[in-house]
Amino acid sequence: MNVDNFRLQIGGKEYVPIIIGGMGVNISTTELALAAAKLGGIGHISDAIVSYVCDRIFNTTFVSRKRKKYAQFSNNPDKSAVLFDLEEVAAAQKKYIEYTISQKTGSGDIFLNCMEKLTMNSGIETLKVRLTAAMDAGIDGLTLAAGLNLRTLDLIQDHPRFRDVKIGIIISSVRALAIFLKRAVRLNRLPEYIIVEGPLAGGHLGFGANDWHTFDLKTIFTEVLAFLKKEGLNIPVIPAGGIFTGTDAADYLQLGAGGVQVATRFTISKEAGLPAEVKQNYLNAKEEDIVVNMASTTGYPMRMLTSSPTLRYAIRPNCEGLGYLLENGGKCSYIDAYYAAIAEREAGQPLAVKEKTCLCTGMANYDCWTCGHTTYRLKETTNMLANGKWQLPTAEDIFLDYQFSTDQAIRLPKPEVT
Ligand SMILES: Cc1cc2nc3c(=O)[nH]c(=O)nc-3n(C[C@H](O)[C@H](O)[C@H](O)COP(=O)(O)O)c2cc1C
Numbered sequence: 001m002n003v004d005n006f007r008l009q010i011g012g013k014e015y016v017p018i019i020i021g022g023m024g025v026n027i028s029t030t031e032l033a034l035a036a037a038k039l040g041g042i043g044h045i046s047d048a049i050v051s052y053v054c055d056r057i058f059n060t061t062f063v064s065r066k067r068k069k070y071a072q073f074s075n076n077p078d079k080s081a082v083l084f085d086l087e088e089v090a091a092a093q094k095k096y097i098e099y100t101i102s103q104k105t106g107s108g109d110i111f112l113n114c115m116e117k118l119t120m121n122s123g124i125e126t127l128k129v130r131l132t133a134a135m136d137a138g139i140d141g142l143t144l145a146a147g148l149n150l151r152t153l154d155l156i157q158d159h160p161r162f163r164d165v166k167i168g169i170i171i172s173s174v175r176a177l178a179i180f181l182k183r184a185v186r187l188n189r190l191p192e193y194i195i196v197e198g199p200l201a202g203g204h205l206g207f208g209a210n211d212w213h214t215f216d217l218k219t220i221f222t223e224v225l226a227f228l229k230k231e232g233l234n235i236p237v238i239p240a241g242g243i244f245t246g247t248d249a250a251d252y253l254q255l256g257a258g259g260v261q262v263a264t265r266f267t268i269s270k271e272a273g274l275p276a277e278v279k280q281n282y283l284n285a286k287e288e289d290i291v292v293n294m295a296s297t298t299g300y301p302m303r304m305l306t307s308s309p310t311l312r313y314a315i316r317p318n319c320e321g322l323g324y325l326l327e328n329g330g331k332c333s334y335i336d337a338y339y340a341a342i343a344e345r346e347a348g349q350p351l352a353v354k355e356k357t358c359l360c361t362g363m364a365n366y367d368c369w370t371c372g373h374t375t376y377r378l379k380e381t382t383n384m385l386a387n388g389k390w391q392l393p394t395a396e397d398i399f400l401d402y403q404f405s406t407d408q409a410i411r412l413p414k415p416e417v418t
Pocket of ligand 1: 022023024025046115145146262267370
């Protein structure tokens, strides 16, 4: 039995049941998402820090113009006036998504990972614009992430594509799902798919920094299936977090999963956005190099490599140009930590910012090495080259390994000659 014995049905369309999860700030690139769609699965792009991503891909100037506009706030801890221009947000979003969707081939689809926690100093207004522009640009599906998304559906209920775009939610407990569904039922707009993310995932976690290891994906997944059955709801449930082999994936499909969402295996693919040397760090990581900490300013725990440069950041907050994590009112816990560090700094000592990191800058510069728990196993998935570096597999190598491997085997990519 392998993954290819199953198909995922979402909104009347059939897919190979493999979804590549969204990985913020262009780790899940256009190219990675396109590879999944080409092979009949689903690939995600993410709209985290999309203006910066646009500037890098298209040489636009969204960030530099915003930075210039708000330059007078660069040394001011009060960022309440540093607001996004909603038309610019929409323009960046459309540009990036149209660019991605226009290159789509194959029978799969491309969805957007859209994090509610990306509050941009005006959470509701900016979220509405992001989702609206994504639908205008032709995105196939919206995966609502990083938050309870209680009112998110309300924001887009008047959009002409509200009932045709595929909508999914990422949750880590039955409780969070029940809260979301209450509103969805009221709007008569149930999600087409539910992603259950367990404690071994990468990025932010829906568990406590100290108790994540007391939860496990299979238990939560089974609880979600039972809850939906009790409610009489037939919605595909897609587990995510720690599904490392095709056999792991097929086991979930046999238990009743609609598909699986995977990400860590793809972080080292040629198509992923991380710089090549950073991919080597992921491949060389040992289990003890992977930690869950509270350095993120979102208030959620995050998993990352201990060598992540962000953990040593003492840079001035970069909100004038970025500011994606400013809460309404212009607050961010890194701003507080940074100015506290300046106040406490002893003469002649380097500045050391405690506990928090400037996540916007870190993610934009690929300095925040967030990763899944199974990152230490990536070395099992590829070949060591003659030059002592690891070969980077293609997204297709990894996708087909998930689709066809059995018996916990992992098909290594065809060796590259260096
Ligand atoms: C490097 C990395 C970055 C991630 N970033 C995001 C993100 O921006 N938003 C999100 O909802 N999930 C994010 N995730 C979670 C994945 O989309 C996915 O659900 C999860 O990692 C799957 O588990 P696996 O990595 O063990 O396969 C990220 C995961 C990784 C590995």
